[in-house]
Structure formats: structure tokens, C-alpha cells
Amino acid sequence: MKLTMVGGGGFRTPLVYAALLRDREPGRVTSVALVDTDAGRLATMARILADQAAGVADAPTVTTHTDAAEGLRGADFVFSAIRVGGLPGRATDERIGQSHGVIGQETVGFGGISYALRTLPVVLELAHTIARVAPQAWVINFTNPAGVVTEAMSTVLGERVIGICDSPIGLARRALSALDIDESVTSPAVELEYAGLNHLGWLTGLRVHGRDVLPDLLSQPDRIESFEEGKLFGAEWIQTLGALPNEYLHYYSFRRDVLQADQYAPLTRGRYLVDQQQSFWTDAATAAHPLRTWEQCRHEREVTYMATNRDSAGMGERDDADLVSGGYENVAIALMRGIAHDQQARLILNVRNNGALPDVDADAVVEIPCTVDAKGAHPVVGAAVPDFGRGLVTTIKYVERQTLEAALGGSRSAALRALASHPLIDSVRVARALLDDARSSFADDLSYLR
Known part of the structure; x- marks a missing residue:
């Protein structure tokens, strides 16, 4: 099979390639095409992957392309992982948000909307290119904000585009570990009950061999606070909810605390990553072993992940167990295998609702458990958002829909709504001032808003 990675010069590409190297099953990916607008980063990434593949028999071949259509031709699967505006764009969103007293994180609130307004026209063009040159390909979307981006691409590609995120599976993995349960979250013995939108959902059930073990965890404050989300929200609040919240809900539940921590931080997350990545790409381009350079940089990124949130909760440094990747690359491999070889799997994915959640319409993209087979991903009947979260879900879906309307029609009014x-x-x-600042700061990307 051929896999095309659009945004293949991005930092997380080696995580995907490592999963491909581990996959030794028949029908595996044998060819990877990296597509990116930055030829220099593509060349460096190709060096990193060659270092990664050293000594691995029959490693997937890697080609690089700055022309998207060229790289897409013949693709069986397409991974979309682009960042319009790059990390400097993220840092600008954070600066604008803070200057108006709001959180500017890249997928939540102002930052998420600004990022989406830059990104949606680009992914819509990409979707049309895929439909033209690789109409049989399945698209797996990693691009943030993943929910609204997947929904935008689905207006062109229908149900052949599926979004994935590692937050839900990472939450479930840490919950199992807190209970000393030695089962993989992707094992057939484990069923996750999870529902919401991307970066806005709750784990409401955790079945192992048919028994829901989540009540066992919720009854033990010490076990709740033994892992990242438990420390972040606190055992008392999690027990009050009766569910485990996605880590990004911390921005909503502790808005004032996070904003204060952001304002006191010497650097925003985006600014930190801009500086770190500039050094990384320079060093990796000439390093004798660029994979080691990448691994060191990745460790630094993981250690500092959501640092201001942890500071606001008084958590201190991350535990080693929390530094393990959520595993989105493994979800992607399982998804590809399920579709390509009809290997049924149950995964948490971003897909069209199709009646699974009662509070949003059928075409709305939601994040819920799905069964996967040769015909694609199918929402599991019975997924449910907790009562306390239903209003937030419908509000944020409205926000996503207005953002999409702005991108599709160039409507400044929709963006303001x-x-x-x-x-x-x-x-x-404040909303009007944020929009004006975004249009000024990203004049080329947002010139379409009238």
C-alpha cells in the first residue's frame, strides 16, 4: 500500500514511520510519499527516516514531493497533518489572545478559531486535489483543530475522511495503568465509552472483559491523582463529575487559573516551540545521527507539554509514565488495516454523527467510539455525552459551524459570531477586537473575510 503524508515535513512524522516499521503484517504500507511546501525540511525529514530505518529489512520506501498532486497519485491512504502559518502563527495567536485577556491556545477558544480560519481554505483545496487525483484514497486527518477540519473536508470527500486524535486513547491508557490493569487500550478486551467533540469529550465507561472498571477508579482519590488528568482536575472535581474529562477541558473548568498562569509564564507554548524548532531543524540537517537529535527534541517537547496548565494546578514536573505518546500513530495503523483488510476494530474517531449523538445533526463531526471495517468507520450506537456537558457540546458545535461558514463563504459576520x-x-x-487583530496579523491568510 502507498501512504501519502501531506505535511510530511512536520515534526511528528517519525512517530508514524516508527509504527510502519513495526508493522510486519501482510498488506502493510510499503511506500511513503512525504508532501510539504518546505523542501529543506523534507530533505531533513528524509534523513531522519533513513536513520530510523537503518537495519530494518523491507522498510517502506520514502519519496519527497513539494507538488501535492504528484505525491498523492496512486495513494491508498492520505494523512493530512499541516500547519498553516507554522509555529509563528501559533505564537501570534497566543500573543493576540493574551493582549485581550483571553486564552490563545491553538485548538481552544480564540486560538482555535483563528487557526481554523487560516486552515480551512487550504484543507478544502487539498480535499478537492485528493478527489481529483486520488479519488479512491481514504483520508486520515491529523490537522488541528481536528473536528472542524475533518468536517470541512467531509463536505468534499464525504465519509472517506476520518479524523483522529491521541487525547482520548491516552486518557484511557493512563486510567487503566492507574488501576494496575495490564491491557492495551486497543485490545478487543477493552471497550471505551467516550463521547463529545475533538478536545472536548468525557470518558464515561471503561469496560475490561465486559466489566466497567471506571467506578473502581472513581472511588479511589489516590488512584485518580496518580495520573496526569487526575492531577490536573483534582480527585474531588472528577468524582463530582462522575467521568474522566479530556485534558483540554481544563481550559474551560479552570479558565481564570490557566489564563493567569499563561500571563505569568516567561514564554507562551508557541513561542517556546518556535525557538526550539529553529534549533532542531538546523541541528538535524547536518547531524550524523539525526534521529537522536529528533528524539532529544521530542523528549523536551513532551516534558513541557501543557506546562502552564500544570503550573495552575500546582502539579510540578510530568511523571515519566505521562511522557509516553498517546498512540495516535497506532490508532492510524489500526484504522488503515481495518479499512484495507477488513480487520474489524473499535476506535475513538472523529466522524460524521449519523444519529449517534442526539444533540447534533447527522453531518456534524463528533468524537466517539466507532467500529471499523472495509466500508469505513461506523459510530457505535449508544454513545452519550454526560448531561452536564451537552450544552457545551452544542455551543462549541455552533462555533465550529460558524467558523466553517466563514471559511466557505468568506463571511466576516460568521467569524465574529x-x-x-x-x-x-x-x-x-473583545471578539470584534480579536478578529480585527487576527485579520491584521494574518492579512494574506484572512484576506478572504469580507
Whole structure:
């Protein structure tokens, strides 16, 4: 099989390639095409992957392309993982947000809307290119904000585009570990009950061999606070909810605390990553063993992940167990195998709702458990958002829909409605100022808004 990775010069590409190297099953991916607009990063990434594949028999071949259509031709699967505006764009979103007293994180609130407004026209063009040159390909979307980006691409590709995120599977893995249960979250013995939108969902059940073990965890405060989300939200709040929240809900539940920590931090997350990545790409381009350079840089990224959130909760440094990747690359491999070889699997994915959740319409992309087979991903009947979360889900879906309307029609009014309706933006005046600053700072990317 051929896999095309759009945004293949991105930092997380070696995680995917490592999963491909581990896959020795018949029908595995044998050819990887990396597509990116930055030829220099493509060349460096090719060096990293060659270092990674050293000594591995029959490693998938790697080609690099700056022309998307060229790289897409003949693809069986396409991974979309692009970042319009790059890390400097993320840092600018954070700066704009802080200057108006709101959180600017890249997928939540103002930052998520600004990032989506830059990204949606680009992914829509990509979707049309895929439909033209690789119409049989299945698209797996990694691009953030994953939910609204997947929904935008689905207007062109229908159900042949599926979004994935590692947050839900990482949450479930840490919950199992807290209970000393030695089962993989992708094992057939484990069933996750999870529902919501991307970066806005709750784990409400954790079945192992048919028994829900989540109540066991919720009854033990010490076990709750033994892992990252438990420390972040605190045992008392998690027990009050009766469910395990996705880590990104911390921005909603502790907005004032996080904003204060952001304002006191010497650097925003985006600014830190800009500086770190500049050094990384320079060093990796000439390193004798570029994979080691990448591994060291990745460790530094993981150690500092959501640092201001942890500071606001008084958590201190991350535990070694929390530094393990959530495993989105393994989810992607399982998804590809399920579709290509009809190997049924149950995964948490971003797909069209099709009636699975009662509070959003059929075409709305939601994040829920799905069964996967040769015909694609199918939402599991019975997925449910907790009562306390239903209002938030419908509000954020409205925000996503207005953001999508702005991107599809060039509507400044829709963009303003999205910003003013978001729970993390508390004033129409602030929403208007945020939009004006974004249009000024990203004049080329947002010139379509009228």
C-alpha cells in the first residue's frame, strides 16, 4: 500500500514511520510519499527516516514531493497533518489572545478559531486535489483543530475522511495503568465509552472483559491523582463529575487559573516551540545521527507539554509514565488495516454523527467510539455525552459551524459570531477586537473575510 503524508515535513512524522516499521503484517504500507511546501525540511525529514530505518529489512520506501498532486497519485491512504502559518502563527495567536485577556491556545477558544480560519481554505483545496487525483484514497486527518477540519473536508470527500486524535486513547491508557490493569487500550478486551467533540469529550465507561472498571477508579482519590488528568482536575472535581474529562477541558473548568498562569509564564507554548524548532531543524540537517537529535527534541517537547496548565494546578514536573505518546500513530495503523483488510476494530474517531449523538445533526463531526471495517468507520450506537456537558457540546458545535461558514463563504459576520459565541470569550467587543487583530496579523491568510 502507498501512504501519502501531506505535511510530511512536520515534526511528528517519525512517530508514524516508527509504527510502519513495526508493522510486519501482510498488506502493510510499503511506500511513503512525504508532501510539504518546505523542501529543506523534507530533505531533513528524509534523513531522519533513513536513520530510523537503518537495519530494518523491507522498510517502506520514502519519496519527497513539494507538488501535492504528484505525491498523492496512486495513494491508498492520505494523512493530512499541516500547519498553516507554522509555529509563528501559533505564537501570534497566543500573543493576540493574551493582549485581550483571553486564552490563545491553538485548538481552544480564540486560538482555535483563528487557526481554523487560516486552515480551512487550504484543507478544502487539498480535499478537492485528493478527489481529483486520488479519488479512491481514504483520508486520515491529523490537522488541528481536528473536528472542524475533518468536517470541512467531509463536505468534499464525504465519509472517506476520518479524523483522529491521541487525547482520548491516552486518557484511557493512563486510567487503566492507574488501576494496575495490564491491557492495551486497543485490545478487543477493552471497550471505551467516550463521547463529545475533538478536545472536548468525557470518558464515561471503561469496560475490561465486559466489566466497567471506571467506578473502581472513581472511588479511589489516590488512584485518580496518580495520573496526569487526575492531577490536573483534582480527585474531588472528577468524582463530582462522575467521568474522566479530556485534558483540554481544563481550559474551560479552570479558565481564570490557566489564563493567569499563561500571563505569568516567561514564554507562551508557541513561542517556546518556535525557538526550539529553529534549533532542531538546523541541528538535524547536518547531524550524523539525526534521529537522536529528533528524539532529544521530542523528549523536551513532551516534558513541557501543557506546562502552564500544570503550573495552575500546582502539579510540578510530568511523571515519566505521562511522557509516553498517546498512540495516535497506532490508532492510524489500526484504522488503515481495518479499512484495507477488513480487520474489524473499535476506535475513538472523529466522524460524521449519523444519529449517534442526539444533540447534533447527522453531518456534524463528533468524537466517539466507532467500529471499523472495509466500508469505513461506523459510530457505535449508544454513545452519550454526560448531561452536564451537552450544552457545551452544542455551543462549541455552533462555533465550529460558524467558523466553517466563514471559511466557505468568506463571511466576516460568521467569524465574529463564532468568536462572540465561544464560552472562553466573554464580550462581543473583545471578539470584534480579536478578529480585527487576527485579520491584521494574518492579512494574506484572512484576506478572504469580507
